[in-house]
Each structure stands twice: as structure tokens, then as C-alpha cells.
Amino acid sequence: MSRVLRASAIMAAGTMVSRVTGFVKAAVLVAALGSAHMGDAYTVANAIPFILFDFLIGGILSSVVVPSIVRRQKSDPDGGRSYEQRLLTIGTVALILLTAAAVLLAGPLIGLYTDDGWSDRQTEVAVMLARYVLPQIAFVGVGALAGAILNTRDRFAAPMWAPVLNNVVMIGVLVLYLVTAGRSGADVEAVSEADLALLGLGTTAGIVAQCLVLMVSLHRAGFRFRPRFGLRGAGLGEMGRTAGWGIVYVLITQVGFWVTTMIASGAGGEAEGAGNTAYAQAFQLFQLPYGIIAVSVITAMLPRMSRSAAEGDLGTVRDEFASGVRLVAVLLVPAGLLLMVLGPAVTVLIYSWGNNTLDNAVYIGNVLQVFGLALVPFSLFQLLLRVFYAFGDTRTPVFIGAGNTAVSIGLSLLSAAVLPPRYVVMGLACALTAAYATGTVVAWMLASRRTRGLNGRVVASGLSRMYTAALPGTLAALGVLWLTRELAGLTPLSAAVMLAVGGGAGLALYLVVAHRMRIPEVSSIVGMVTGRGRR
Structure with missing residues (x-):
């Protein structure tokens, strides 16, 4: 556990800075574009590059590339270097071709993810932005391949810190956009082509900077890129057979995303501020604790589990998984409960500025409260x-x-059919929560068969104790929330008080109670923090 904890702590620090700067970026984005029609146009356009990347490349990175590189590092005479070079060469060429095709098809791609409720101008703006941001595909893909190679060398810091530069670049671009475009920057009917060019090209520039950081880090790790176009020895046949299922998985999940985007587009067309931007921003906030805690543990855990699985050591696989679950849950349990209580306070503090309204910021927080249920x-x-x-x-x-x-999909369609437009996006968040709760139960049963058990009793006992320890802190945060709203209402200033006092007291109370309950993961975290404090 200590090795995973140390690796996770390094990554979590980078992810923390990345998420904090990401919040600043999100706040400036909504301040500049609002969370209504202009914000929805940008949200859909900027999602397209990542949808295509996930569909054709991203879906196989975690499921195929990392385990394949680990196996080649063990079996190949050169430690897998030729294999890595071929992989990066072929991936780069494929990404460039995909990017060129996507730019040419920007119009039809936007049409797939928009609703008839959008005006012609809103669709036109989304298409123009898409042409500027679609080149991100190539740079995201190359950066992801570099990050995968770094992870197999137990170099986890750069992939977690590189997004910080992207966020910094984007913050600068968005501030410039807000200053130059002013109020018209949030008006889809009035925004100029020059402002759209600044917004789109600036968005792509941030991803280019992120990719360059990863390539430099890969070079410092000892990797020397040499283009290798020969397919012999690339292992594409084996990877293709394995990756085929990964691509199918991504296709299935993208069908779900398409349905969600279409329903949110329709809701946003009828109820301003309750569309794609509200869903996307709430989902991004929901992923803050997941990104800081869970992604760090998962990234450190996969190469170790892959090595143990290749050696047939099921006991170590079970131990690594159980350790990972407890490390993830120890902070996600209180985080999920606090999001359910303090969601609107978070979003009012971040999003009620510039060209956005207080009511629209509160709505994003209501969606975030529902997402809090899904965190664990x-x-x-x-x-x-x-x-x-x-x-x-x-x-x-x-x-x-x-x-x-x-x-x-079933629950999302039900939400669109029975809920008023203002509440549809909240229904979408409920649908996601129910889907992942069901999927977790099914996945646990099947994975347990594969590993001959997953230490279920230990994990269940740990989770129940964590929830018990989190209840006093959650109630304390709820009390602060109620008292502050009664005295001052909900404003950015009162929201800051709710978060600082309610959130801080809730988390501190959880750590005290959990430490006294002798939950080992909390004790490890407290020990690590106090140990560093004494140095």
C-alpha cells in the first residue's frame, strides 16, 4: 500500500493543481460565454475532438496499450523500445489522418450532437468553433501515447502536471476573449468571427502546449523517438484483436453520450441555462475528487496489476485491487456526501460572474448535487x-x-419524456448515477470470479466504517449551510463562507472521527501529512 500511496500522492499533487487551475478556467469560461446558447455551442464543439479521440484511440490506451507495453518490456530483447517507437509512429500518422477528416466533416459532426431547437446561428457558431478545435485530436493523441509510455516507466508526474500548462494558456485566452468581446461574447447572435477565431485557436493552443510538455518529459525519461514505419514486429494483430473490444466499448459509451447530449441540447433550447453547459460543468466539478484521488490510484495500480496478472499471482492482484479501493474510497466517501450538501455553494462561487446569472449558477449546483450520489x-x-x-x-x-x-439511455429518455425542460438535465445526472450503481454490482461479481475473490468483506467493512465516520461532518456542513442561507441568502460571499466553514469543518470532523475509528487509510494519510510537517 505504501508504494501505491506514495505514487498516488505525487500524481494527486499534480492533479490537484490541474483541477484548481481547471476550476479557474471553467469560471472564466462561463463568465465569458455564459451557460446559455453561446456556452452550449462551445461545449458541443469542444467535445467533438475528445469524442473522436476516445472512439478511435483513447478507448484502447488503458485497456490495451499499457499492458501491451509492459509485456514487451519483459519479453523483447531491447526492452520494448522498438515496439514503443513503432507504436508512437503509427499512432501519430493515424491521428493526423483522423484530424484532417474531422475538420472536413465539422458540419455533419456538429449536426449529430445538436437539436432542432437550436437556431441556425447557434449551429453555425458551433461549426466554426469545431473547425478551430478539431486539430486538438492529433495533439491529445500523441500526448496520451507519450503518457502511456511514461506510466510504464513509473513516471507518473508529467502526465498529471501537463494539463496545468493547458489550463494556464486557456485562462489567458479566455480573459483576453472576455476583455475584447465583452457582452457580445456571450451572445451567439452578436459574436464576431474574429472573436470565434481567438476562442477556437486559443483552445487548441493549450492542448499543443500540454503535448509538448509530455514529449519533453518522455525524452528526459530516456526515450529516443526514431520513426519506425515497418509493421512487422509492431504487434498490431495481437493489439487489434484485443483493441477491437475496447473500440466496441467506447462506441457503446459514445452512444450513451450522444443521447445525453441530444437531450441536453433540447432542454437548453427550451429552458435557457439548463442545457449542455450546465451538464458539462457539473460533470467536470463532480470529477474533481475522482480525478485527484481515483485517477491517481488507478494509474499507479494498473501496471502493477498487469505484471502480477502476467505472472499468475492472483493474490497480489486481489491485494492491489482491495488496497486501491480503500485508498480511493477513504476520501471519495466524504467528498460525495459534501457535494450533495454544498453543490450550489460551489457553483455560485465559481460561475455567478461576468456574463452568467446567479440562477444559472445555482442550477449547475443542483445538477452537481445529484452527481454527488454517483461519485463512489x-x-x-x-x-x-x-x-x-x-x-x-x-x-x-x-x-x-x-x-x-x-x-x-432508458432513464435519460424517461427523464426527457416526463420532466419539465428545467429539470431534464438533473434527470440525466440521476440516470448516470443509477447506471453506474448497477454496473458496479455486475462488474464486481464478474471480476471476483476472475480473481477468485476480491476481498469483498474487507472492502465492505471499510466502506461502511467510512460512511459512518462521514455522517457527523456531513451534518455539520448541512447546519452551516442552513444557518448561512437564513442569515445572508445565497450570494458569492455567503457561498464562500459555506464552503470554507461548512466544507472545512465537515472534512476535518471526518478525518478526526475516522482516525479515532482507526480506519487505516486515514491513519496513513494523517501520518504522511504530519511526518512531512515535522521535516
Whole structure:
């Protein structure tokens, strides 16, 4: 546990800075564009590059590339260097071709993710922005491949710190946009082509900077890129057979995302401020604790589990997984409960500035409260998938993902049918929560069969104790929230008080109670922090 904890702490520090700067970026973005029609146009346009990347490249990185590189490092005479060079060469060429095709098809791609409720001008703005941001595909992909190679060398810091530079660049671009465009920057009918060019090209520039940081880090790690175009020895046949299931999995999840985006687009067309931007910003905030805590543990855990699985050491796989679950849950449990209480306070503090309204900021917080329910099951689900990937099994996650998506789509369509437009996006968040709760149960049962147990009793006992320890802090935060609203209402200043006093007291009380309950993961964190404090 100590090795994973140390590696996770390094990554968590980078992710923390990345998420904090990401929050600043999100705040400036909503201040500049608002969370209504202009914000929705940008949100959909900027999502397209990542949708295409995930569909064709990103879906196989965690499920195929990392385990494949680890195996080649063990089996190849050169430690897998030729394999890594071929992989980076072929991936770069494929990404450039994909980017060129996507730019040419920007109009039809935007049409897939927008609703008839959008005006012609809003669709036109989204298409123009898409042409500027679609080149991100190539740079995101190359950076992701570099990050995968770094992870197999136990170099975790750069992939977690590189997004900070992207955020800094974007903050500068958005501030410039807000100053130059002013109020018209949030008006989809009035925004100029020059302002759209600044926004789109600036967005891509941030991703270019992020990619360059990763390539420099890879060079410092001893990797020397030499283009290798020969396909012999690239292992594409083996990777293709395994990656096929990974691509199917991504396709299934993208169908779910498409349904969500279409429904949110329709809701935003009828109820201003309750569309794609509200969903996307709430989801980004929801992923803050997941990104800081769970992603760090998952990234450190997968190479270790892959090595143990390759050696047939099921006991170590079980121990690594159980340790990872407890490390993730120890902070995600209180984080999820606090999000359910303090969601609107978070979003009012971040989003009620510039061209956005207080009511729209509160609405994003209401969606965030629903997402708080999903935090623990969502994170456990991602951890469980890595068990299958460690064994090179990308087929089982496809069937689990299909079930997840079916539940999510069914409940999303139900929400769109029965809820007023103002509440549809909140219904979408409920649908995601139910889908991941169901998927976690199914994935646990199947993964347990593969590893002959997952130390379920130990994990269940730990989770129940963590929830018990988190209740006093949650109640304290709820009390601060009620008292502050009664005295001062909900304003950016009162929201800051709610977060500082309610959130701080809630988390501190949880750590005290959990430490006294002798929850070992909390004791490890407290010991690590106090140990550093004495130095």
C-alpha cells in the first residue's frame, strides 16, 4: 500500500493543481460565454475532438496499450523500445489522418450532437468553433501515447502536471476573449468571427502546449523517438484483436453520450441555462475528487496489476485491487456526501460572474448535487474495469458497458419524456448515477470470479466504517449551510463562507472521527501529512 500511496500522492499533487487551475478556467469560461446558447455551442464543439479521440484511440490506451507495453518490456530483447517507437509512429500518422477528416466533416459532426431547437446561428457558431478545435485530436493523441509510455516507466508526474500548462494558456485566452468581446461574447447572435477565431485557436493552443510538455518529459525519461514505419514486429494483430473490444466499448459509451447530449441540447433550447453547459460543468466539478484521488490510484495500480496478472499471482492482484479501493474510497466517501450538501455553494462561487446569472449558477449546483450520489459507484466501476484490463480482457467490459449504457439511455429518455425542460438535465445526472450503481454490482461479481475473490468483506467493512465516520461532518456542513442561507441568502460571499466553514469543518470532523475509528487509510494519510510537517 505504501508504494501505491506514495505514487498516488505525487500524481494527486499534480492533479490537484490541474483541477484548481481547471476550476479557474471553467469560471472564466462561463463568465465569458455564459451557460446559455453561446456556452452550449462551445461545449458541443469542444467535445467533438475528445469524442473522436476516445472512439478511435483513447478507448484502447488503458485497456490495451499499457499492458501491451509492459509485456514487451519483459519479453523483447531491447526492452520494448522498438515496439514503443513503432507504436508512437503509427499512432501519430493515424491521428493526423483522423484530424484532417474531422475538420472536413465539422458540419455533419456538429449536426449529430445538436437539436432542432437550436437556431441556425447557434449551429453555425458551433461549426466554426469545431473547425478551430478539431486539430486538438492529433495533439491529445500523441500526448496520451507519450503518457502511456511514461506510466510504464513509473513516471507518473508529467502526465498529471501537463494539463496545468493547458489550463494556464486557456485562462489567458479566455480573459483576453472576455476583455475584447465583452457582452457580445456571450451572445451567439452578436459574436464576431474574429472573436470565434481567438476562442477556437486559443483552445487548441493549450492542448499543443500540454503535448509538448509530455514529449519533453518522455525524452528526459530516456526515450529516443526514431520513426519506425515497418509493421512487422509492431504487434498490431495481437493489439487489434484485443483493441477491437475496447473500440466496441467506447462506441457503446459514445452512444450513451450522444443521447445525453441530444437531450441536453433540447432542454437548453427550451429552458435557457439548463442545457449542455450546465451538464458539462457539473460533470467536470463532480470529477474533481475522482480525478485527484481515483485517477491517481488507478494509474499507479494498473501496471502493477498487469505484471502480477502476467505472472499468475492472483493474490497480489486481489491485494492491489482491495488496497486501491480503500485508498480511493477513504476520501471519495466524504467528498460525495459534501457535494450533495454544498453543490450550489460551489457553483455560485465559481460561475455567478461576468456574463452568467446567479440562477444559472445555482442550477449547475443542483445538477452537481445529484452527481454527488454517483461519485463512489463511478470510481469503483473504473477500478473494477482495470481488473479485467490487467488480464488483457477487453471483452467483458464491453458487455458490462452495454448494460450500463442501456440503463442510462432508458432513464435519460424517461427523464426527457416526463420532466419539465428545467429539470431534464438533473434527470440525466440521476440516470448516470443509477447506471453506474448497477454496473458496479455486475462488474464486481464478474471480476471476483476472475480473481477468485476480491476481498469483498474487507472492502465492505471499510466502506461502511467510512460512511459512518462521514455522517457527523456531513451534518455539520448541512447546519452551516442552513444557518448561512437564513442569515445572508445565497450570494458569492455567503457561498464562500459555506464552503470554507461548512466544507472545512465537515472534512476535518471526518478525518478526526475516522482516525479515532482507526480506519487505516486515514491513519496513513494523517501520518504522511504530519511526518512531512515535522521535516
